[in-house]
Amino acid sequence: MSRLDAYLEEKRLAVEKALLRFLPGESEPPARLNQAIRYSVLAGGKRIRPILAIAAAEACGGTEDRVMHAASALEMIHTYSLIHDDLPCMDDDDLRRGRPTNHKVFGEAMAVLAGDALQALAFRLLAENAKVPGVNPAAAAEAAAVVAEAAGSRGMVGGQAADIMAEGRRVEEADVVFIHQRKTEALIRASVLAGAIISGADSHVRQRMSDYGGNLGLLFQVVDDILNVEGDVLRMGKSVGSDEARGKATYPAAVGLDEAKRRAGQLASRARDSLAGLPGKTDVLADLADFVLKRES
Amino acid sequence: MSRLDAYLEEKRLAVEKALLRFLPGESEPPARLNQAIRYSVLAGGKRIRPILAIAAAEACGGTEDRVMHAASALEMIHTYSLIHDDLPCMDDDDLRRGRPTNHKVFGEAMAVLAGDALQALAFRLLAENAKVPGVNPAAAAEAAAVVAEAAGSRGMVGGQAADIMAEGRRVEEADVVFIHQRKTEALIRASVLAGAIISGADSHVRQRMSDYGGNLGLLFQVVDDILNVEGDVLRMGKSVGSDEARGKATYPAAVGLDEAKRRAGQLASRARDSLAGLPGKTDVLADLADFVLKRES
Numbered sequence: 001m002s003r004l005d006a007y008l009e010e011k012r013l014a015v016e017k018a019l020l021r022f023l024p025g026e027s028e029p030p031a032r033l034n035q036a037i038r039y040s041v042l043a044g045g046k047r048i049r050p051i052l053a054i055a056a057a058e059a060c061g062g063t064e065d066r067v068m069h070a071a072s073a074l075e076m077i078h079t080y081s082l083i084h085d086d087l088p089c090m091d092d093d094d095l096r097r098g099r100p101t102n103h104k105v106f107g108e109a110m111a112v113l114a115g116d117a118l119q120a121l122a123f124r125l126l127a128e129n130a131k132v133p134g135v136n137p138a139a140a141a142e143a144a145a146v147v148a149e150a151a152g153s154r155g156m157v158g159g160q161a162a163d164i165m166a167e168g169r170r171v172e173e174a175d176v177v178f179i180h181q182r183k184t185e186a187l188i189r190a191s192v193l194a195g196a197i198i199s200g201a202d203s204h205v206r207q208r209m210s211d212y213g214g215n216l217g218l219l220f221q222v223v224d225d226i227l228n229v230e231g232d233v234l235r236m237g238k239s240v241g242s243d244e245a246r247g248k249a250t251y252p253a254a255v256g257l258d259e260a261k262r263r264a265g266q267l268a269s270r271a272r273d274s275l276a277g278l279p280g281k282t283d284v285l286a287d288l289a290d291f292v293l294k295r296e297s
Numbered sequence: 298m299s300r301l302d303a304y305l306e307e308k309r310l311a312v313e314k315a316l317l318r319f320l321p322g323e324s325e326p327p328a329r330l331n332q333a334i335r336y337s338v339l340a341g342g343k344r345i346r347p348i349l350a351i352a353a354a355e356a357c358g359g360t361e362d363r364v365m366h367a368a369s370a371l372e373m374i375h376t377y378s379l380i381h382d383d384l385p386c387m388d389d390d391d392l393r394r395g396r397p398t399n400h401k402v403f404g405e406a407m408a409v410l411a412g413d414a415l416q417a418l419a420f421r422l423l424a425e426n427a428k429v430p431g432v433n434p435a436a437a438a439e440a441a442a443v444v445a446e447a448a449g450s451r452g453m454v455g456g457q458a459a460d461i462m463a464e465g466r467r468v469e470e471a472d473v474v475f476i477h478q479r480k481t482e483a484l485i486r487a488s489v490l491a492g493a494i495i496s497g498a499d500s501h502v503r504q505r506m507s508d509y510g511g512n513l514g515l516l517f518q519v520v521d522d523i524l525n526v527e528g529d530v531l532r533m534g535k536s537v538g539s540d541e542a543r544g545k546a547t548y549p550a551a552v553g554l555d556e557a558k559r560r561a562g563q564l565a566s567r568a569r570d571s572l573a574g575l576p577g578k579t580d581v582l583a584d585l586a587d588f589v590l591k592r593e594s
Contacts, residue, residue: 024450029475033450033458084413089405108386112409113458116381119413120449123420127445130438138434141427144441148424152417153321153330161330161410178326 004287008046011054014064015047018072022125036106036114037121041079043097048292049074049188052216053195055288056209059280062199069129070143070198073122074191077151080118081187083111085160091246123148126194135198143194150190159183168247173254180251184224185217192216192285208274212285215271220292222264225250229257231297268293301584305348311361312347313339315369319422333403333411334418338376340394345589346371346485349513350492352585353506356577359496366426367440367495370419371488374448377415378484380408382457388543420445423491432495440491447487456480465544470551477548481521482514489513489582505571509582512568517589519561522547526554528594565590 019041024034050071057067064071086093086101087108093101103111126147130140149155159182166175192213196206228243229252243250251260271289275282316338321331347368354364361368383390383398384405390398400408423444427437446452456479463472489510493503525540526549540547548557568586572579 030450030455030459030462032462033455037450080413084409087406087409089409109384109461110458112381112384112386113454113461115413116377116416117450117454117458119416120445120452120454123423124442124445124449126420126424127438127442130435137438138427141424141434141438141441144424144438145421148417148421152421153327153334153414155417157410157414157417158327158330161407161414162327164406164410165327165329 004284004291007055007284008051008291011051011064012047014054014068015050015071015075016042018050018068019075022069022072022121024121032106032110033113033117036102036110037117039105040083040096040102040114041076041118043099045075045079045097047075048220049078049191052188052191052213052285052288055284056192056195056213057199059275059278059282059285060196060199060201060205060209061280062195063134066132066135067129067195067198069125069132070140070147070194071191073125073129074147074187074194076118076122076125077147077156078187080115080122081151081156081160083115083118087111090160090164093242119151129198136200139197139200143197146193146197147187147190150186155182155186155190156184159186163249166249169249171249171254173251176249176251176254179249180218180221184221185214188217188220189213205278205280208278212271212274212289215267215274216289216292219264219267219271219289222251222260222267223292223295225252226257226260226264227295227297264293301581301588304352304581305343305588308348308351308361309344311351311365312344312368312372315347315365316372319366319369319418321418329403329407330410330414333399333407334414336402337380337393337399337411338373338415340396342372342376342394344372345517346375346488349485349488349510349582349585352581353489353492353510354496356572356575356579356582357493357496357498357502357506358577359492360431363429363432364426364492364495366422366429367437367444367491368488370422370426371444371484371491373415373419373422374444374453375484377412377419378448378453378457380412380415384408387457387461390539416448426495433497436494436497440494443490443494444484444487447483452479452483452487453481456483460546463546466546468546468551473546473548473551476546477515477518481518482511485514485517486510502575502577505575508571509568509586512564512571513586513589516561516564516568516586519548519557519564520589520592522549523554523557523561524592524594525549561590 026035026038028034053067053071054064083102085091126144130137159179162179192209196209268289272286323332323335325331350364350368351361380399382388423441427434456476459476489506493506565586569583
């Protein structure tokens with residue numbers, strides 16, 4: 001196991017533990033809603049957004065404990081977006097991480113509400129991060145605002161809206177960039193930035209972290225697009241080739257598969273370059289760029 | 298025009314102005330999403346939650362300016378909940394405030410996303426309230442946490458989930474109370490509390506404000522239930538008698554119409570009593586309890 005693999009495993013377990021602590025109990029009423037929430041949050045996944053927040057915090061002199069509320073919140077926002085994206089009126093997916101999607105198990109109404117409740121819980125945790133010992137409340141509030149902006153109409157939700165509107169249309173590269181910057185990049189960039197801000201990073205370090213997160217986030221989506229073309233259905237736990245079948249706006253559709261792969265390599269380099277010369281321990285973040293570039297699921 | 302009417306009109310206009318300032322522009326991309334967001338937020342309404350936050354702030358020595366971010370956020374959370382509640386998979390309503398519901402105009406996908414984006418924007422504003430001059434960032438963060446708890450699985454969303462699960466079943470009074478406490482009371486109580494907390498209220502005043510908000514919130518829902526039985530469809534701008542047709546859990550269904558009216562009077566008295574002896578200007582809040590009791594739409 002490489003050094004990065006060990007780090008990812010350690011942090012993933014810490015995040016899982018925190019999620020269990022923060023989630024409503026499965027027998028707490030209304031039980032059906034809380035079961036729907038837990039079903040999707042506890043379905044596994046790499047927990048890449050919370051781990052990025054923690055790694056960014058550590059690179060800026062902060063600690064895991066001081067950003068765990070925000071880190072958990074980022075995973076909840078990501079999960080709520082998956083629940084809503086899978087709805088019949090959106091991407092209409094039956095399978096997610098190898099299991100039936102939330103609305104397939106709990107019905108559409110409960111899936112909408114589980115997503116809504118998860119977003120509220122995420123912002124409760126971001127607000128409560130202000131009370132964690134050693135955290136400056138003003139910095140925690142600023143991190144919450146950064147995440148909220150990245151999650152909303154100028155970020156993730158705006159990207160999903162543009163994605164749906166672009167379906168079946170001929171896409172230019174500019175459309176793909178617009179969608180990807182919002183749908184995936186925004187929340188990944190905010191994950192890195194939130195960890196840095198809560199850990200007291202100054203404006204110079206924040207800018208570098210923002211550049212790193214932006215390149216990594218775009219890389220993440222380009223690799224996702226490539227995997228949707230040539231990935232392994234068993235490893236992915238979701239349909240392969242589905243983007244093309246739906247006429248989705250993707251990098252391979254806009255610039256071709258080979259060019260998409262070249263761009264991915266370029267984005268990984270740029271992410272690493274953003275970290276050059278920073279004072280803190282940035283090796284995990286640098287390794288993460290390679291990890292995202294080479295991931296197979 | 299009574300003193301309260303003049304106050305409500307002045308504050309309603311101030312809130313409308315703030316909402317226009319905080320909402321994304323209608324031509325900002327993705328334009329269709331932003332149009333959907335604006336369609337529902339700018340559809341009118343009494344703006345009772347933001348006005349409660351402002352009135353509570355003023356009763357605790359605060360000012361309208363210092364709580365306007367939070368006040369606007371409360372209206373956005375309320376609006377997003379209406380958009381999602383109206384969806385075909387939920388209450389399946391075609392009419393809201395006398396106009397076609399959001400999904401009837403923009404489609405289901407855009408309605409889900411407009412609601413999601415509004416919730417994110419609400420929590421961005423709550424986070425940014427920490428930066429407003431004269432506001433203690435820790436107090437703003439605490440108010441954000443209170444609102445988030447009231448909006449989530451232990452509050453508004455939990456109430457809607459319980460409401461949907463109770464549809465068509467025989468309801469006991471305890472079920473109605475469980476649903477109403479979450480679906481309506483939680484956010485109205487949080488509106489009052491948020492205004493008080495951001496204005497620096499101590500724990501004694503907060504408790505009284507919480508009692509006031511709780512009684513007022515329950516009153517609000519009991520009156521809503523009564524109006525659904527005997528209200529005027531033109532004034533309400535939505536269907537009358539729809540609760541009964543759907544077998545909804547309401548006070549009139551659980552305890553009868555006359556007893557529901559007696560409870561409403563009792564809740565208004567209790568709301569006023571919660572304010573007794575408080576140092577600040579609480580007359581607006583007291584008048585608001587009568588206003589809610591006597592409203593006809």
